[in-house]
Amino acid sequence: MRMTRIIVAGCLAAAFAVPAAAQELTGTLKKIKDTGTITIGYRESSVPFSYLDDNQKPVGFAMDICAAIVAAVKGNLKLDKLEVKYNPVTSATRIPLIANGTVDLECGSTTNNVERQKQVSFTNTHFLTASRFVSKKASNIKSIADLAGKTVVSTSGTTNIRQVTEVNAAKGLNINILPAKDHAEAFLMVETDRAVAFVMDDILLASLVAGSKDPKAYVISDDAFSLPEPYGIMLRREDAPFKAVADGATAALYKSPEIVTLYAKWFQSPIPPKNLNLDVPLGAPLKKAFANPTDSGDPAAY
Amino acid sequence: MNYHWNWGILLEPSPDGQGTYLNMLLGGLRWTVLTSLAAWAVALVFGSLVGVMRTLPSWIAVHLGGAYIELFRNIPLLVQLFLWFFVIPELLPHDWGVWVKHLRYGAFYTAVVAIGLYMSARVATQVSAGINALPKGQSMAGTAIGLTPAQTYRYILLPMAYRIVLPPLTSEFLNTIKNTSVALTIGLMELTGAARSMQEFSFHVFEAFTAATVIYLALNAVVTIGMRALERALAVPGFNAAR
Structure with a gap:
């Protein structure tokens, strides 16, 4: 613990010494830099986006995407070490925990729509579902x-x-x-x-x-009640610098061939804890959403 | 806290097509009131029967009553609700089970039975405590003037016992109202369920639950005031416990 604190203090000192970081940080990025930690909210049973595996460790497609965002935040703030905390959320607690600053990123299966965007922000769409x-x-x-x-x-x-x-x-x-x-x-x-x-x-x-x-x-059923709707990773609204980092990281991931591998890992191969294979192929609309990343909450945009 | 407060949300139309979000909460209140009243009726009837059984001179009646109380009091309400909703229909003959499962307001009836019986165990202990609080001489006097045991309970013991336990029964009634919120887990859209669904549609969680809190407080205040008035109206002059 002491050692961690020394390392974190060292990182912070080093970071402040770099002239490029002289620009004033605000919002979530400042908080992450000050505390040296980022908190990820996960769902306990949103298979395969975010759920607990047999070791009670949060895993999933959205968790892997969040790992990419965390890496980008770490690079952006020039931190040597960034501690990642995990906090379970439910559909009822996710908004208050994002709003009061307990959770910085909610990585799960939250539908992104225009009404919800009045309360929170979403990064680029990671899935479409009808x-x-x-x-x-x-x-x-x-x-x-x-x-x-x-x-x-x-x-x-x-x-x-x-x-x-x-x-x-x-x-x-x-x-x-x-x-x-x-x-x-x-x-x-x-x-x-x-x-x-x-x-x-x-x-x-x-x-x-x-x-x-x-x-x-x-x-x-083949019949659907709706057009496919987007899922997004949720973050605090009116926090443009943090959203820019998250959007940049997800866009880079979605445009790279790596996303196909990542998709196959969670949707087309056996996944823990029961080694089930969901066997859901990557559809054309989602392929398009990965090629042109967007955070639009309007189903018609996909 | 980065939260977009908007109390006006209560007057905005809700997506369930039944008017505003406030209407949705008031619709929830209607289910809460209906469920509480029906469950309280069940609790009073079964609680009184079992409470009386516990004070009868029969060994069997006392132990049956005791077993009933222990059964319903010692299992968490949520577990009981799930047993009634998911398990009991499977134990019935197939056709009856299907009929029960396809009842139009199945969640409401299940909640009334489950919460009513759970609360009846608590009412039963209150009622038998009220009867036991009366001096022994009262039931003896009943026997002495030639009343049957049923008449002794009806005309001498129960009228006084109920007056004694009216204040704790008020608390039990309030508990019944609060316990109806558990029914959201089987799909009854009572007040807490409505607040939950409002926050998921609108993402205005604090407004939804603050409004629900205020409504619960108001409802329980009405019940408390009503029960106080009832206590005063039923008070027997000169009888200490009723004051």
């Missing part, structure tokens, strides 16, 4: 129209439940929409026949099905 539904093959539900008059579950407070509500009202399907507390519980409702289908981001459905007792018993 709202689809999973059902048991045995219930033989092929399209959204087949859901008419049935009970459907979705996770409360998500953009997905909002889309089902809208489609239900617009098409007059008379679907009984049940809100569940979290994804695992919503899936349990389909598993125990409390609901015939679960509406969610297709990628999360794929991971739930892959992790279920009998993956072959379920099918994910």
Whole structure:
């Protein structure tokens, strides 16, 4: 601990001595420089973006991207050593923890939309996902129209439940929409026949099905309730210097061939803890979003 | 703190198409009130029955009542709620299970049963404590003037016992209201659930939960004032415990 402090103090002293760093730092970058630490918020079960592996260590596609951002921050501040702290967040705690400065980057599966951008900023989109539904093959539900008059579950407070509500009202399907507390519980409702289908981001459905007792018993719909929506890594709003570093780091990563390897590692090969393979190929819209990195919250932009 | 405060959000339209975010919270309040009242009714009925059983002269009745209280009091409410919602329907015959699972307001009924029975264990201990607080001579007097045990309870013991335990019952009623927030875990959009969903739609977490806090405080203040008024209205002149 003492040793760490000496090293950090040394780094800070060295950094201040460099004339190039004379420019005044503000916001998150200043905080990182002053404390020598950066705090990453992770989700405990957003497979494969951010979750705990069998050693209770946070891993995932978004965590790897955040590692690239951390490296860029370290280079930008000319630090020899940057301590990375990990802090678990949930959908309910992520905003307050970002706002009050506990967490500097939220690396998970947070949907980037225009409304949320009034409260936080997002860096370049790292995934696109549409709202689809999973059902048991045995219930033989092929399209959204087949859901008419049935009970459907979705996770409360998500953009997905909002889309089902809208489609239900617009098409007059008379679907009984049940809100569940979290994804695992919503899936349990389909598993125990409390609901015939679960509406969610297709990628999360794929991971739930892959992790279920009998993956072959379920099918994910072709019909989608929405255009693909972007996921982004969340940071504090009105912090342009920090966002510039994060955007630069993610853009460089997404444009390099490395992103294809990284994508294959999490979406097309066996991943811990159960060595499941989600087997989701890299689609054309996401390829385009990687080639031209953007932080737009508008689904029409992709 | 880098947070964009906007109290006006409460008056902005919510995406669920039912009006403003405030309407959404008030819709949650409606479920909270309905669930609390129904669960409290269940708690009072079952709590009184078991509470009386605990004071009967029968050894079996006392122990059955005791077992009931220990069962419902010693298992966390959240676990009980999950057992009622996910496990019990699987134990029923298949057709009944399917019927239960497809009930239109399944989460509401489950919450009423689970919270009601959980609170009934607490009400039962209060009721039996109230009966035991009465002098032994009261039930003897009942027997002496030729009342049956049922009549003794109905006309002599219970009227006084309820008056004695009215203040702790107020606390239990408040606990029932607060415990309904657990029902959000099975998909009941009560006040806490509505606040949660408001913060996820709008990202205005502090406004959502501050508003919910104020609504809970107001609701519980109304209950407290109402119960005080009830205590005064029911007070028997000269009877100490009722004051």
